[in-house]
Amino acid sequence: MSGSFKIKGGKRLQGEITPQGAKNEALQILCAVLLTEDEVRINNIPDIHDVNRLIEILGDFGVKVTKNGHGDYTFKSDSVNFDYIKSPEFKKDGSRLRGSIMLLGPMLARFGEAYMPTPGGDKIGRRRLDTHFQGFVELGAEFHYDENEYLYSLKATELRGKFILLEEASVTGTANIVMAAVLAKGKTRIYNAACEPYLQQLCKMLNRMGANISGIGSNLLTIEGVDKLHGTEHTMLPDMVEIGSWIGLAAMTKSEITIKNVHWNELGVIPNTFRKLGIQLERLGDDIYIPAQENYKIQKFIDGSILTVSDAPWPGFTPDLLSIILVVATQAKGTVLVHQKMFESRLFFVDKLIDMGAQIILCDPHRATVVGLNHEYPLRGTTMVSPDIRAGNALLIAALSAEGNSTIHNIEQIDRGYENIDVRLRALGADIERI
Numbered sequence: 321m322s323g324s325f326k327i328k329g330g331k332r333l334q335g336e337i338t339p340q341g342a343k344n345e346a347l348q349i350l351c352a353v354l355l356t357e358d359e360v361r362i363n364n365i366p367d368i369h370d371v372n373r374l375i376e377i378l379g380d381f382g383v384k385v386t387k388n389g390h391g392d393y394t395f396k397s398d399s400v401n402f403d404y405i406k407s408p409e410f411k412k413d414g415s416r417l418r419g420s421i422m423l424l425g426p427m428l429a430r431f432g433e434a435y436m437p438t439p440g441g442d443k444i445g446r447r448r449l450d451t452h453f454q455g456f457v458e459l460g461a462e463f464h465y466d467e468n469e470y471l472y473s474l475k476a477t478e479l480r481g482k483f484i485l486l487e488e489a490s491v492t493g494t495a496n497i498v499m500a501a502v503l504a505k506g507k508t509r510i511y512n513a514a515c516e517p518y519l520q521q522l523c524k525m526l527n528r529m530g531a532n533i534s535g536i537g538s539n540l541l542t543i544e545g546v547d548k549l550h551g552t553e554h555t556m557l558p559d560m561v562e563i564g565s566w567i568g569l570a571a572m573t574k575s576e577i578t579i580k581n582v583h584w585n586e587l588g589v590i591p592n593t594f595r596k597l598g599i600q601l602e603r604l605g606d607d608i609y610i611p612a613q614e615n616y617k618i619q620k621f622i623d624g625s626i627l628t629v630s631d632a633p634w635p636g637f638t639p640d641l642l643s644i645i646l647v648v649a650t651q652a653k654g655t656v657l658v659h660q661k662m663f664e665s666r667l668f669f670v671d672k673l674i675d676m677g678a679q680i681i682l683c684d685p686h687r688a689t690v691v692g693l694n695h696e697y698p699l700r701g702t703t704m705v706s707p708d709i710r711a712g713n714a715l716l717i718a719a720l721s722a723e724g725n726s727t728i729h730n731i732e733q734i735d736r737g738y739e740n741i742d743v744r745l746r747a748l749g750a751d752i753e754r755i
């Protein structure tokens with residue numbers, strides 16, 4: 321059962337925090353272990369619900385899973401058990417997270433068949449999977465969707481490379497098609513490919529396993545198929561969504577925080593997007609130092625018009641940080657329009673912020689205008705339910721900055737993506753308790 325957090329807000333925090341390994345990278349990398357019968361050793365795996373569920377699924381599928389230490393696992397997929405994949409248990413397990421969908425590509429490429437229930441993940445609007453299946457079909461797979469059972473199945477005696485123009489730059493869709501194409505016959509080119517750091521990391525790991533992928537980091541990937549992949553080692557990047565969240569936390573609570581070992585060069589526009597809200601942050605080696613700031617002033621565009629922060633496929637701003645931008649803007653000086661282009665149900669949590677005293681106009685499901693309070697009026701503590709993983713963390717940050725006590729229910733939605741968040745926040749001085 322999902323628990324709750326009790327938070328006493330209004331305290332300044334101080335200290336260092338080290339980001340966990342990236343959740344969305346981990347989900348891709350873990351699926352890729354199915355592509356070889358050799359051992360694959362993976363480091364910096366975050367200890368969070370979604371990732372642990374995927375590791376359990378791999379184990380039930382027959383993959384030998386060895387835990388070497390915290391966040392350090394070895395996987396060996398030399399024999400697998402399709403009875404599990406066709407069982408009611410997998411139907412339940414696979415539908416509990418979004419990332420499980422990326423088992424399809426490796427299963428199809430290596431074993432010629434693949435099955436998957438409708439995956440879970442955040443309820444943040446329509447999350448179609450067409451791009452994934454169009455890609456598999458283009459590579460020569462037969463696709464079937466059982467509408468009664470909500471089950472997807474794929475079969476292929478042989479996958480053949482070709483030019484594929486993706487309908488949209490889907491993150492998990494691109495990962496799936498790449499993992500199918502690495503073992504296909506001949507050359508695949510994927511245009512309008514997503515190129516988030518998660519995908520760059522996946523492609524680099526696959527190349528270390530013997531794949532031949534070029535164009536990494538761009539929206540045109542070229543993959544020369546190979547017969548076999550071998551084992552490798554891989555270390556996850558720090559989670560860029562956590563890093564952005566801790567920048568927001570520092571600003572909202574007027575705290576001096578250093579975020580350690582952030583791999584700055586992989587953060588794209590994230591640091592500058594927070595700077596546009598007026599937040600000072602400095603690069604110190606590979607750390608981000610955020611000084612305690614009494615106020616921060618939102619910039620305007622050059623023509624004097626109101627700043628807009630919107631999401632876009634990489635190298636644009638990740639949609640997973642827009643809820644943090646929104647919450648941080650509530651205490652900035654000035655006005656910003658937050659435009660969530662990708663998902664239609666990710667902004668409804670603003671109701672809770674409005675209850676807490678924030679000045680926000682929800683223009684429509686995709687856009688919210690925030691008029692900052694400039695820290696002149698603190699938010700007020702309240703009771704709330706975490707609607708999704710990122711809105712949950714945004715509400716948690718709001719509660720830490722607010723005057724008085726807050727309770728957040730349904731924190732399973734936060735634990736899905738943030739490792740030991742209460743313990744790590746307490747180490748910075750936060751008054752947060754898990755009940």
Ligand SMILES: CC(=O)N[C@H]1[C@@H](OP(=O)(O)OP(=O)(O)OC[C@H]2O[C@@H](n3ccc(=O)[nH]c3=O)[C@H](O)[C@@H]2O)O[C@H](CO)[C@@H](O)[C@@H]1O
Pocket residue numbers: 344347418419446447448488489490491492493514633638639640661662663
């Ligand atoms: C497990 C995982 O990695 N989840 C991430 C992944 O989800 P996921 O891979 O499911 O998201 P997709 O990239 O497929 O699509 C996101 C949404 O945006 C729409 N869309 C997508 C591409 C595009 O060019 N235009 C467009 O409108 C899609 O229809 C969909 O509604 O990527 C999302 C977008 O960065 C992130 O929010 C999720 O955290």
Ligand SMILES: C=C(OP(=O)(O)O)C(=O)O
Pocket residue numbers: 343344370417418419440441442444640709710737
């Ligand atoms: C939406 C997210 O997760 P998922 O795709 O797993 O639902 C996220 O990580 O912000």
